[in-house]
Amino acid sequence: MPWATDFGMRSILSSVSTLLLLLGCGKADPPAPGGEAPKLLADAGYPGGKGFPKLTLTYNRGDVHHKIATAVQEMWRTRLGIEVELRNMEFTASIEQVDRGDFEIARRAWIGEYTDPHAFLDLFTRDSHSNPTGWGSDEYERLIGSSQVEPDPGRRLEILARAERLLVEEAPFIPIYHYVAHNYMKPFIRGVHHNVRDMHPLQNVRLEGEGAPGDGVLVFNSSEEPGTIDPALSRTVLGVKILMHLFEGLLSYDPKDASPAPGLAERWEVSPEGTTWTFHLRPGSWSSGDPVTAHDFVYAWRRVADPKTGSTYAHRMYLVKNAREIVQGRAKPETLGIRALDERTLEVELMHRAPYFPQLLCLSLFYPVHRATVEKHGAAWTRPENIVHNGPYRIASWIPHDRKVFEKNPRYRDAAGVTLEKFVFLSITDDATAFQAFESGQCHWLFRAPLERMEQLQKRPGYMRGPYNGSYFYVFNTRKKPLDDVRVRKALSLAVDRDIIAGQILRGGETPAARLVPPTSLPPK
Numbered sequence: 001m002p003w004a005t006d007f008g009m010r011s012i013l014s015s016v017s018t019l020l021l022l023l024g025c026g027k028a029d030p031p032a033p034g035g036e037a038p039k040l041l042a043d044a045g046y047p048g049g050k051g052f053p054k055l056t057l058t059y060n061r062g063d064v065h066h067k068i069a070t071a072v073q074e075m076w077r078t079r080l081g082i083e084v085e086l087r088n089m090e091f092t093a094s095i096e097q098v099d100r101g102d103f104e105i106a107r108r109a110w111i112g113e114y115t116d117p118h119a120f121l122d123l124f125t126r127d128s129h130s131n132p133t134g135w136g137s138d139e140y141e142r143l144i145g146s147s148q149v150e151p152d153p154g155r156r157l158e159i160l161a162r163a164e165r166l167l168v169e170e171a172p173f174i175p176i177y178h179y180v181a182h183n184y185m186k187p188f189i190r191g192v193h194h195n196v197r198d199m200h201p202l203q204n205v206r207l208e209g210e211g212a213p214g215d216g217v218l219v220f221n222s223s224e225e226p227g228t229i230d231p232a233l234s235r236t237v238l239g240v241k242i243l244m245h246l247f248e249g250l251l252s253y254d255p256k257d258a259s260p261a262p263g264l265a266e267r268w269e270v271s272p273e274g275t276t277w278t279f280h281l282r283p284g285s286w287s288s289g290d291p292v293t294a295h296d297f298v299y300a301w302r303r304v305a306d307p308k309t310g311s312t313y314a315h316r317m318y319l320v321k322n323a324r325e326i327v328q329g330r331a332k333p334e335t336l337g338i339r340a341l342d343e344r345t346l347e348v349e350l351m352h353r354a355p356y357f358p359q360l361l362c363l364s365l366f367y368p369v370h371r372a373t374v375e376k377h378g379a380a381w382t383r384p385e386n387i388v389h390n391g392p393y394r395i396a397s398w399i400p401h402d403r404k405v406f407e408k409n410p411r412y413r414d415a416a417g418v419t420l421e422k423f424v425f426l427s428i429t430d431d432a433t434a435f436q437a438f439e440s441g442q443c444h445w446l447f448r449a450p451l452e453r454m455e456q457l458q459k460r461p462g463y464m465r466g467p468y469n470g471s472y473f474y475v476f477n478t479r480k481k482p483l484d485d486v487r488v489r490k491a492l493s494l495a496v497d498r499d500i501i502a503g504q505i506l507r508g509g510e511t512p513a514a515r516l517v518p519p520t521s522l523p524p525k
Contacts, residue, residue, distance in 0.1 A: 037494035041080055044487040049081025053482065057474070058087045059107035060094040062223075063431045063450060067505050068176065069107065072474075072496055079495040091224045091236075098132050099312065104477050105492075106132070108173070111237050111470040113316065114359035115196060117160040117517045118147065120471065122315070124167055124516075127328070129312045134479040135172035149352050157523060164517055171489040172476055175513035177502050178520075179470035182454070184438065184446040185462040188212040191419070194466035195258035196520040198447070199362075202245060203392040203418040204255040213444070215422075220445040221434045222425040225401060229382045231364040232304045235313040242425065243364040245393040245406060248413075250279050250297070250346070251361040260358035264292060264368075264390075264413075265346075274353030281344040284413040286370050288388045294340035296368035302326075302333040303374070304365055316365055319357065321349040392418045401427050454508055469520040471513060 038048070046052040057073065059065045066088060073084050084105070089097065098106045110130070112119035122128055125144055126136040143163035150156040168175075181198040190206040207216060226239040234243055244253065252263035265279040284292035304311050305326040317323040321337025337349030350357065360366065370388040377386045384395040392412045396405040404425040408418050426443060428434040431450045437443040449457050457463060476483045476492075483489060498512030511519070 040491035114356035133172040178518040179468035181468035187461040218423040247367040294346040
């Protein structure tokens with residue numbers, strides 16, 4: 001998600017001035033006296049912020065991210081007496097830098113792949129590839145592990161709740177807000193339904209009514225670049241939104257509620273203990289003309305788990321038997337709990353029963369890949385001129401940092417059922433520029449708009465909003481002083497006013513967060 005060295009100095013100063021008014025602080029105001037946050041900082045040896053080193057907050061480009069970072073920077077200055085420098089980076093570069101541990105405080109977010117607390121809490125385990133904090137806890141590991149084998153659903157949720165309380169108490173992160181999905185669409189876009197994953201299979205979309213483009217092409221602004229479209233390596237929401245149209249896995253997203261629906265697997269059976277799943281595949285074809293078989297899934301899943309591939313998302317496969325040992329180099333890929341019983345029958349063994357397994361199977365991590373293409377082209381196999389895929393669309397053109405054009409794949413198993421013939425993903429990273437394209441009709445669908453335009457756009461036909469299974473937070477590098485002190489981390493967290501961020505900066509219905517797990521991943525009360 002984008003943001004800004006190109007954000008003008010006038011806008012920056014305006015944002016800071018507005019924030020100062022909201023906080024009721026003047027530029028030279030001292031730290032707020034009293035309160036738990038200043039006391040914790042004083043107890044850690046930094047009364048009034050004295051002696052506290054200047055830290056750096058890293059975040060990726062984007063108007064929203066910058067305004068939040070500027071607000072938090074000012075809250076820490078006025079409430080704790082500490083100075084924090086802001087570092088703004090391109091999205092993929094910021095992820096890579098934080099993953100390397102080259103940060104002090106960093107913007108992070110997670111969109112839950114499945115509607116279960118485990119999708120978020122598992123991120124902070126020691127062997128999660130999505131935990132750059134250096135924080136770990138034996139008790140936390142024990143709780144997450146025991147939740148995985150607890151057969152009673154109620155007791156399992158209680159264990160996960162205890163784990164989250166421990167996580168919040170140890171504060172390796174600062175929860176800021178829970179997401180809301182915003183979709184700004186032209187009224188002629190039909191067949192789109194809100195769902196908590198904000199996943200919309202475009203093959204089911206229709207362009208009908210006044211203003212519909214004569215060429216029948218839907219134009220969508222995806223903002224940032226996807227990074228990679230290798231199913232084993234992709235780990236961004238945009239990557240998933242592209243890959244779900246180029247490839248088809250065992251299960252797919254239902255177009256109405258994004259629940260798991262039959263994809264290449266037309267049916268499946270589950271053993272009584274819930275650990276052996278047998279999938280029966282429909283006839284399918286690769287874009288090369290080769291048939292898609294159960295062996296393609298075996299090859300693809302083993303490739304994900306193989307440490308030589310370097311998948312930083314492979315921890316999501318730990319549910320499959322022996323996957324953890326393979327990823328960590330303690331077993332061979334051939335021992336992974338997946339095998340082809342014949343060309344169109346696939347058997348998967350899990351480590352334990354998992355109610356969310358069907359939701360996981362919708363992820364690109366579990367897609368098949370064409371072995372001959374991968375082995376022939378190596379890292380270049382995903383280039384438009386080389387890629388072989390089995391989904392409803394194929395790449396017509398790919399211009400980095402500009403546009404990606406997709407057209408109907410005539411070899412898709414259900415090509416006759418694909419309603420939308422062609423669509424375009426634009427890569428406009430500046431919200432104001434994207435909005436101008438939307439207003440002029442050059443773009444038909446935005447998932448983000450300039451904050452000052454949100455209220456106006458939300459009153460228009462075609463706007464769709466609803467809860468989104470995601471959380472926005474900052475993480476601490478607990479390997480670095482003074483962030484190795486839990487008192488410092490808690491002081492920094494307590495000094496952040498989530499109500500101001502959600503209500504005065506975002507203004508889109510986002511929920512201030514006091515925890516990691518969003519309401520969409522919790523059972524209804």
